[in-house]
Amino acid sequence: MLRFRFYFSLMLAALSTLEAAPNRSDGLRELLDAKIYQVPATYPHPTYDVGKVKALFYESIPYQGKAKRVFAYIGIPESEEPVPAMVLVHGGGGTAFHQWVKLWNDRGYAAIAMDLEGHLPQNVETGGGRLTHAHSGPSRVGRFGDAELPLEAQWMYHAVSDIFVAHTLLASLPEVDADRIGITGISWGGILSSLVSGIDSRYKCAMPVYGCGYLYESHGHFKSVQGAAQKFWDPARHFARGRVPTLWVNSDSDGHFSLNSTSRSFETTREHAWLSIHPGLAHGHRAGWDPRRVPEIYAFADYTLKGEGALPQRIVQQPAGRSVQLSYESDVPVESATVYYLNEALTYRKPAEDPQARHSRPGPWLSLPAEVKRSERSVYAELPDSCMTYYVNLKDARGQLSSSALIELSAGSPGR
Known part of the structure; x- marks a missing residue:
């Protein structure tokens, strides 16, 4: 019954289209395909369902002239009223994680986690491994290694677009309050979620973990990011214009994203941002979503999306x-x-x-x-x-x- 109700909601959503793009002009957003605001066709994949978390493919923008599908997990908690929701963006080597969706479902949020590199999990139970599928788009090429290709061929272009479509799909569900949707991402997902927060004002909060902007100023892993083509994708170029309430989260010992870049990202967005630096926090998906290690993420969402609790201290x-x-x-x-x-x-x-x-x-x-x-x-x-x-x-x-x-x-x- 629950499965029927869930997929029936998806069919209803597909019959309508959300309102047009927000009015505020931005260079990157104007380059994206208008399809990102259209409720996508969905294709259930029930053999990958895990409990009440449902697996599906959704159609996104085309790749190399062919229709592209994105694998995702969606979960919706039981509620008599529309619930707030989260878009969950994985990092490098990751995929759509049903555990991450359930973590938010258990806290009263609907959630969608999608694979942004043309894969689906190899091991359904653990979420480990990655399998390709027939309708996939591009995979990530190092650190913006495909930045010299035509825009529509670049991984970042597709990843950003797929996130837009995920929001559109989630917001279209009758069980979801479309005016209360946030985004969080881990590592590369932090790069993407912080970038998207600057060009998609539909979000009510953003919590990038590890990933940030000013990558070209990094003292660590991302110091090789240089040149105009690569810098086009730097999140700071985009979130500098945004107004979405943002919580920046990083470790003081993370080798991927150096603390100076995180701090400058916070300074750029200070009027609507908070910063939480965790001494010795390990780098990884499970560390980056663990409510015991990073409780600030969930408190920030509860305050901005539910009106519960309190914001972090503002310095x-x-x-x-x-x-x-x-x-x-x-x-x-x-x-x-x-x-x-x-x-x-x-x-x-x-x-x-x-x-x-x-x-x-x-x-x-x-x-x-x-x-x-x-x-x-x-x-x-x-x-x-x-x-x-x-x-x-x-x-x-x-x-x-x-x-x-x-x-x-x-x-x-x-x-x-």
């Missing part, structure tokens, strides 16, 4: 130079503050204890407690003279982290 006065003094606003008591610092410029290298490590990283980070003056809603700390790089974390009564921008000091910076 209204950032630290500057060697003066570790900041002011904040918060509806939840701030219980502690910590300065994380390096006695050198932000540098990414293979760790001495693991010279065969796949990726470089900074650190090790040192830390010192900062003084929280709750009556003044302010934080103070004294830096050691050796400090060259630092950021400040505030932890609230929920155990959630809100972070300052990264501060990089020049040699010989004066004290207070």
Whole structure:
């Protein structure tokens, strides 16, 4: 009965088309196929269903003159009223994860997770492995390695378009509140979700994890991204014009996305953005969606899409130079503050204890407690003279982290 109800909703949705693209002009959006706003044809794939999470293919923009289909999982929780929803964007090596969909379903959200590289999972139970299919589009070519090809042949063009269509499909379902849809993505999904947040104002919130903009300024894995064709796809070029409330999430030790790029992405969007830096957070899909490790993601969604709980602390006065003094606003008591610092410029290298490590990283980070003056809603700390790089974390009564921008000091910076 549930399966029939779900697929009947899809058939009803296919009979209608959502309203035209938002009015705000943007160069990339104007280059996308108008089909991204049309409710797509869907093709159930019930042998891949996992419990109440349903598998299907949806039709997206054509590739090489042929119809293209995207594999996806969709889940909708039981509710008497339309529910908020999330679009879930996987990272490199990933696919559509039914576990990720169910995680959001269990929290009262509808969700769609789609494969953006022309695959479907090889192992249905675990979501591991990737199989190709007859109606697939392009796969990712390194770090924008196909950027010199015609636009319609590039992977990013198709990935962005497929995300637009996923939103259109999800919003068309009668069980979903089309005015309460957010997006989150992990690693490459963070790149894509942050980019899309700048050109698709239908979203009410965005939570990019690891991935960010200003990739060409990276000290780590993405430092090879250079040249006008590759920079065309840098998310900062697009989210700089956006207004979608955004929570930037990263690890301070992530070798893929260096912290300076994340911090600058936050600074660019500061009027409508928050930053949460997690010391030592591992890089990966499960780490990046784990509610125990990154509870800020779910609290941010609950506040912006459900009107429940509270936003992260907003740092209204950032630290500057060697003066570790900041002011904040918060509806939840701030219980502690910590300065994380390096006695050198932000540098990414293979760790001495693991010279065969796949990726470089900074650190090790040192830390010192900062003084929280709750009556003044302010934080103070004294830096050691050796400090060259630092950021400040505030932890609230929920155990959630809100972070300052990264501060990089020049040699010989004066004290207070």
